[in-house]
Amino acid sequence: MRVIVLGVKPEYRHTGVAARFYQMHFDAAERTPQKEGEGGWTPEVNEAMNRAYKGMGGEIKRYYRVYERVF
Numbered sequence: 001m002r003v004i005v006l007g008v009k010p011e012y013r014h015t016g017v018a019a020r021f022y023q024m025h026f027d028a029a030e031r032t033p034q035k036e037g038e039g040g041w042t043p044e045v046n047e048a049m050n051r052a053y054k055g056m057g058g059e060i061k062r063y064y065r066v067y068e069r070v071f
Helices: 017-031 047-055
Strands: none
Touching: none
């Protein structure tokens, strides 16, 4: 299972909306048994998302960085 995008508007963060999204993903995975999942392209600076992955028993195997260069 791959979660490509999961975002919550700032005004709805810390209200349980993200937790419900996670629960819905777990429920979907139970209906079609999955052995593992991937959280997509999560930057290493997204501490909240990385903390959520770990809190659900996940293991962070790689980080993605975005570099910028002005020409």
